[in-house]
Amino acid sequence: MTSIQKALKSHFGFEKFRSQQQEDVVNAVVKGDRDVFVCMPTGAGKSLCYQLPAVLANGITLVVSPLIALIQDQVDQLQARNIPACSINSKLPAQERRSILEDLERDSPCLKLLYVTPEMLASPSFQPCLSSLSARGLVSRLAVDEAHCEDVVRSLNLRHPLSFSTPVFRSNLRYDVIFRDVLPDAYTHLHAFIKKALGDGPAGQGCGIVYCRTRDGCEEVAHRLTRLGVSARPYHAGLKTADRTEAQSDWMQGKVSAIVATISFGMGVDKPDVRFVAHWNLAKSLASYYQESGRAGRDGLPASCRTYYSSQDRDQIGFLIRKEIARIQKKRGSEKEQDRVAVTDFEAMVAFCEQEACRHATISQFFGDGRPDCAGACDFCRDPRVVRAQLEAAARLSTRTGPAQSREPSGPFGFDPQLYAGGRKGYGFERYDEDSGSDKEDDFENRKKEFGNLFRKQMKMRKGSGVKEVFVPPDADCPLREASSQRIPKLTVKAREHCLSLLQSTLDSHQEAAVLEESSDTRSLAVEMEHEVFRSSKSANLYKASVLKRVAELKKGADGVTSPPVGGGENSSHGDGLTDSKPDPSSSSSSSSCGDFLGFTPASQVYSLKRKRVGAGLRGSSNPFQTAAELLSREHDVSGGGAGAWSGAGRDAQTADAPCRPGSPEAGEGRKRKTESADSPPPPAPAPPRL
Template identity: 35%
Template sequence: MTTTATRPGPRGSATPQAVLEEVFGYPSFRGDQQAIIDHVVAGGDALVLMPTGGGKSLCYQIPALVRGGVGVVISPLIALMKDQVDALEAVGVRAAFLNSTQGPDERREVERALAAGEVDLLYMAPERVTVPSTGELLDRLRVSLFAIDEAHCVSQWGHDFRPDYLALSMLHERWPSVPRIALTATATAATAAEITQRLQLEQARTFVSSFDRPNIQYRIEPKNQPVQQLLQLIRTEHPGDAGIVYCLSRASVEKTAAALVEHGIPALPYHAGLHARTRADHQSRFLREEGVVMVATIAFGMGIDKPDVRFVAHLDLPKSVEGYYQETGRAGRDGLPSTAWLAYGLQDVVQQRQMIDRSEGNAAYKRRMGQLLDAMLALCETVECRRVQLLAYFGQQSQPCGNCDTCLAPPESFDGTVPAQKLLSTIVRLERERRQRYGAGQLIDILLGKRTPRVEQLGHADLATFGIGTELSEQEWRGVVRQLLAQGLLAVHGDGYGTLVITAGSAEVLSGRREVRLRREVARPTRASKRSAPSDLPATASPLFERLRSWRAATARELGAPAYIVFGDATLRGIALTEPRTLDELGQISGVGAKKLDQFGEAVLAIVRGEEAPTGAGSAPARAAVSAAPTFHESPAAGFPVDDIPVDDVPPDDEYFPPPPDDRY
């Protein structure tokens, strides 16, 4: 926590607009921001549903500064609190955190600063808020508000459920006069209702922003050779860009990261099986270095505030639309063009069905998980605009976007009734005549008339359906199986081996009473790459943009901070386009607040003039800020257990079930 190098915050003496301009450097509010902030400043409770990158943080940061006292922010991952605090200190806000990465002396220093009124925003994990000593500390302070970030964690039907969030209803009971603001980027109507009930926000005003992220291009394609497909994406569209790659299992994370490194792409693995120090180091490198690709399980990402992630790729099928939206939303937080890419195959569907069947949940839980998966499959298999279907899942209407794969290259729909009948008939004959069940690989071999050793051994060449499916290729048959599973006309048996069985709806297809529409895959267009510069930046401005990026990288290294804390890409873009010549002109650019203007203004103007700018921080005020920062804040300790609060709060990976050895998918 820095208290000597930053100017005091407004502490109740400024308007929200003044704080927005002077502290954060933005000229105007976006969407519902002003209405939310005014409501909370006036003392009202709020539930805010706003997409990632929509500016949720300002909705509690500005009210905390305007109301005075200390705003308490409840954040789910302690590993990110340092970066959140660093970002606030960079614009002159007095911020601190209390968590188990700190030693006793560090915690006492934070508590002293709190008592002296030297902290505007305090970050804590939900586990710490409910500790008795924390309550006693807060009782002695003037608390301006409670902000509950990632509020969907309170919902047992949502994703990223955190049991400790359930105890946060005590905030209203113990401090009834302190306004609360709960925020999430991902919530259906049911999840929002559960948040309201569990956090006792029945009297709160609900603000629902559009979940649309028009700068993100959504693309889903059949999985063939996923690592090669990923390499193609990175090389052709995102060379040198920061990105996140999500995999289902730890083994897949390690394998994929190694493959990327082997092909010259700086990639790091991240999963709950790694040592805590290794995870922290990899997360720090991803945030601070440019162009790093993080390959991770879903244990990574919640709360990540890196605005220049240019792509998020999934090599395995997400469990739900909520999870998919949350994860893809980590791309393009700065509003610049970004890609959400998913490779999806038949094996993914079988694995997810197996995971549900093998889970320890009751029938209601398994039914709910099945519904979530069905919605995700519907998104993958749609022939309509993906954005329209994605937003409809969250109860919002929209028009075709023109920026997803199904809009850019509409898939062809065809009558797939006959292929469906052939496949379903093969399953029925095997079960009724042989009392046998098989996975997709064996069924497709039968339909294609392949006399494999296994087909010969089992006598499957004698079946009436042997060789009747040669009009489709093996890959096309896999698409048929995948789509029938998505439509509920085929199911994975609960025997744990990935075998396929018919459903109640299959009879209508076999009798000809129901038509089956299937999609035929087409070649997907790729967006032309322009490395890290925004795609709409004029060629004349690109050289200045690159010089600014080089200076920013050197400055960030000297400060020991992520590059985006100096300036984001969007701000550098604004500088490159307008070429400001004075500090006043530079101060008009979005993202240049008073403190950053003071720290970096002269160095930036020198670069614009084409002069040799000072290396690193480039100004006496910036260097002074670095030297004044307490050394303990630069490198969190490995972990000191405090009040029995777990040091490692990274959620565990989902259990992974490999495919059975005796069949192919």
């Protein structure tokens, strides 16, 4: 007995290899003088082809595998056989990661197989460890598992590799198709199929898988089967991790007869006594269907593979595939070969179900193999009349889809690279399932990311196109103050100049109406008013609204707006832009001084005549700000600052009832006398004039 055969029995418990080809592959890998490329169908024993040589080699075999779940399953199996194996991945606890890295830093590590994902292999955190192992000559082999792509030979730079391939035909699998549309009760039919399939195996042994397209479908089918007497558990990404683990564990231990799952289940699960695989929904491609159905009968005993076909599934899945193709084409702006392949593969699956032909022959021809000897291993070869009767009944209910054309093998060694999960041209059909089977991203994180993208897109649409406007600088003779300032977004110099001209024209019209003094410089006054509005506004809309408010107040000047002085600065008192350069104790700043003497007040102005509550810094205006000069002047007025504070109170009292010109000093004085006479004692008599 050779060392290879001894290791096969002592470490893996097998007396002999599963096939002669598997033994040839192991011998070639152990010899190690050439690279080896292995293409075998599901259940042919590909993993053993690199695991057994790893046990015999000095050093570490680095295994690259796409899924963490697949890696963990193989690591658990190896550790159960006392073979030193571990994995470094993103879900590994920190303490366990440190322990593994410490072992890898030793001169003679205990590990025999180290599993990593492609992302971990390329990560900067793992590169130093890999470089250290390579520099010390501790990497004995590199194995790439589940290499579903055509360019694997070119990517790995394989030089004249030995190629091993196996025909896809498996004589122990019995295929049949049932048209669900013509069944009176599909769930009862599925229950009978499961009972019959499990009855073929030894008593108390055997189990099966029912594949569904959606999570809701998994829940519904599992519930119906349980009610009919079959112990079934659902398995999908919507369940908690603990519930999924429990469901898989019960199924692996034989406590559950059927596990109802999405297509992600079964990847890397090595359970030999799977007696049936039923597809409750149509698979996305014939390649995917072959891989999923191939999880049955790995022990070489007979197993049943059934598809429940319906026109509704066909139409829905076809629509999803075309929609996804259109989305990707719109994103990249061009059409690629994989777009056409996606549709062709789905049409091949439809043809597999609808045509009158041997099921095994259809699969073999799809992958480029010759026609096998079915020998009654499919429903058509057993009884073609039953298949024809189903097709005729289904034709009355739905429109049949034309058969798809098979294509020639296109792989690097004369085989179809989509032999397993659809390969690179498989177009990622798992994205159409609610459970993608990927351990890289959690389902909740995906939904959270999608919502964030949608929210940002909507907010961007609300803000506009986002094109930044170019600021046009002012002319050399621009009269505006701070004309080059861009403190208010989207406010142009042209808009400010327009507002300035609007203010000036209003002031000019009031000067003609004698509201302003003849000596007033309306140009300078308009510039100061515009600048004050510019400094107090934070947006272009608020700026324009404030300017219109000033214009409206100026137009009401005939109703009592006093003459706004030229200039602003620190002596400005009113926050609305109509400011006093300095408080005049001889006149009032009330905007409705003449309303008391004209005898009529419009209803719209009644509220403006109401006395406002005076708070800190509030002088009855909309702006609570007051300068220090105003506060001192007001304190002087209230405390009775001598004859100067009431210098106008003793002049001709009879003029209080006389008509007054709006905005004139006499109007202000008359209103003050009338107000103070009712609420306060008369002011002291003015001092006699000096001679």
